[in-house]
Amino acid sequence: xxxxxxxxxxxxxxxxxxxxxxxxxxxxxxxxxxxxxxxxxxxxxxxxxxxxxxxxxxxxxxxxxxxxxxxxxxxxxxxxxxxxxxxxxxxxxxxxxxxxxxxxxxxxxxxxxxxxxxxxxxxxxxxxxxxxxxxxxxxxxxxxxxxxxxxxxxxxxxxxxxxxxxxxxxxxxxxxxxxxxxxxxxxxxxxxxxxxxxxxxxxxxxxxxxxxxxxxxxxxxxxxxxxxxxxxxxxxxxxxxxxxxxxxxxxxxxxxxxxxxxxxxxxxxxxxxxxxxxxxxxxxxxxxxxxxxxxxxxxxxxxxxxxxxxxxxxxxxxxxxxxxxxxxxxxxxxxxxxxxxxxxxxxxxxxxxxxxxxxxxxxxxxxxxxxxxxxxxxxxxxxxxxxxxxxxxxxxxxxxxxxxxxxxxxxxxxxxxxxxxxxxxxxxx
Amino acid sequence: xxxxxxxxxxxxxxxxxxxxxxxxxxxxxxxxxxxxxxxxxxxxxxxxxxxxxxxxxxxxxxxxxxxxxxxxxxxxxxxxxxxxxxxxxxx
Numbered sequence: 001x002x003x004x005x006x007x008x009x010x011x012x013x014x015x016x017x018x019x020x021x022x023x024x025x026x027x028x029x030x031x032x033x034x035x036x037x038x039x040x041x042x043x044x045x046x047x048x049x050x051x052x053x054x055x056x057x058x059x060x061x062x063x064x065x066x067x068x069x070x071x072x073x074x075x076x077x078x079x080x081x082x083x084x085x086x087x088x089x090x091x092x093x094x095x096x097x098x099x100x101x102x103x104x105x106x107x108x109x110x111x112x113x114x115x116x117x118x119x120x121x122x123x124x125x126x127x128x129x130x131x132x133x134x135x136x137x138x139x140x141x142x143x144x145x146x147x148x149x150x151x152x153x154x155x156x157x158x159x160x161x162x163x164x165x166x167x168x169x170x171x172x173x174x175x176x177x178x179x180x181x182x183x184x185x186x187x188x189x190x191x192x193x194x195x196x197x198x199x200x201x202x203x204x205x206x207x208x209x210x211x212x213x214x215x216x217x218x219x220x221x222x223x224x225x226x227x228x229x230x231x232x233x234x235x236x237x238x239x240x241x242x243x244x245x246x247x248x249x250x251x252x253x254x255x256x257x258x259x260x261x262x263x264x265x266x267x268x269x270x271x272x273x274x275x276x277x278x279x280x281x282x283x284x285x286x287x288x289x290x291x292x293x294x295x296x297x298x299x300x301x302x303x304x305x306x307x308x309x310x311x312x313x314x315x316x317x318x319x320x321x322x323x324x325x326x327x328x329x330x331x332x333x334x335x336x337x338x339x340x341x342x343x344x345x346x347x348x349x350x351x352x353x354x355x356x357x358x359x360x361x362x363x364x365x366x367x368x369x370x371x372x373x374x375x376x377x378x379x380x381x382x383x384x385x386x387x388x389x390x391x392x393x394x395x396x397x398x399x400x401x402x403x404x405x406x407x408x409x410x411x412x413x414x415x416x417x418x419x420x421x422x423x424x425x426x427x428x429x
Numbered sequence: 430x431x432x433x434x435x436x437x438x439x440x441x442x443x444x445x446x447x448x449x450x451x452x453x454x455x456x457x458x459x460x461x462x463x464x465x466x467x468x469x470x471x472x473x474x475x476x477x478x479x480x481x482x483x484x485x486x487x488x489x490x491x492x493x494x495x496x497x498x499x500x501x502x503x504x505x506x507x508x509x510x511x512x513x514x515x516x517x518x519x520x
Contacts, residue, residue: 206502
């Protein structure tokens with residue numbers, strides 16, 4: 001079977017952030033809980049951003065590193081999102097145009113909370129490995145926005161916004177996925193959901209418990225398929241869906257208790273060595289939904305001392321619920337491929353917001369999925385934040401709707417923004 | 430630390446004692462006298478990660494195998510003790 005896997009990965013997590021301690025202080029949350037949350041910052045969107053712009057802004061830098069011939073081989077564009085913009089028209093249909101992909105391409109959107117991207121990844125890899133179109137590529141983009149507000153209490157500081165673009169092919173520079181090495185677990189539960197375009201519902205215990213039960217059960221299924229698999233010794237590293245980093249730490253402890261019978265001191269050492277590198281970026285963004293495990297993988301590759309042939313165990317969970325434990329191999333080439341995207345520098349470049357700025361943006365952001373026939377959003381209102389972003393780069397921004405069609409335009413963000421367009425009479429400072 | 434023999438079903442009293450031990454171990458600021466049956470772990474100041482740690486500790490020490498999801502809807506510690514007692518007795 002042809003080796004297949006992840007050729008490239010890139011992350012877009014907004015141009016702004018708020019520190020989690022600042023959000024705790026602003027909301028009057030108990031700072032004693034920061035320790036178990038283990039989150040440092042969360043990404044904050046602008047009202048001129050939506051699931052389409054996040055997806056395009058994650059994927060475009062990745063595509064710019066490919067030749068036109070390579071881009072033309074993208075035969076499937078999948079968006080994975082729980083932030084749909086229409087019951088019928090996919091996010092991918094907008095994204096396809098702004099990325100300039102070939103028209104000989106399949107467009108589709110998948111949904112299963114924070115798991116869907118992994119289902120799409122496995123289906124995409126199956127397509128690539130089948131040999132029906134040698135050299136073909138699948139572009140998978142997990143993209144979401146957060147709608148939580150102060151009513152979510154301790155969940156609010158943990159929810160992020162952004163997208164992770166994952167290019168799948170038979171040139172798996174980032175991760176060669178172990179063929180047939182997977183474990184599954186799913187059942188019907190209402191642990192968290194998004195019943196409408198402006199709000200989420202969540203039962204924190206039910207969701208946390210389902211995540212942890214599914215982790216054990218999906219690994220059991222993996223072990224049943226992969227002879228000799230052992231949680232403590234088979235995987236040099238681990239990357240998991242990260243609703244918040246403290247939950248991943250709790251999951252790791254549970255697994256070491258159940259499958260390794262390790263004493264607490266050994267558990268902490270194991271966590272720091274095998275899993276903590278995968279939490280560096282998630283701790284800076286908040287939960288990116290189905291992109292989260294791939295953000296964790298990028299974080300791991302950038303932050304762990306990876307040598308040739310290190311095996312990574314990956315855990316993907318989506319409320320509702322569906323979960324998968326699978327694995328792949330990374331090496332020094334993976335480090336080169338991920339480093340090219342400068343993901344850590346992007347996260348560092350986000351403008352830091354005050355609590356007051358955050359509240360103002362968050363209230364407006366919650367309207368981004370609401371269907372409106374005609375709407376105008378002026379990106380110029382957010383120039384101060386866009387200029388506070390530390391890198392100069394082109395960004396797609398959401399400018400509203402016209403007869404239900406969503407409209408977008410390209411702008412330049414960052415400190416060395418060209419002079420203001422004179423016709424609108426507004427300066428850049 | 431765990432006085433409960435693995436080949437005998439623990440009594441309800443022993444389970445209640447194990448609950449107090451687990452709660453005060455994970456939440457050192459909570460006096461044992463406050464860990465009473467009608468209270469929920471949330472009221473005692475346990476966040477979601479603390480709640481997981483307490484339940485996993487109890488399952489481990491009592492030798493009971495149950496999905497965590499079984500504990501999602503329980504209204505108070507008495508119902509936690511009842512569940513552990515039923516499952517422990519059923520081994």
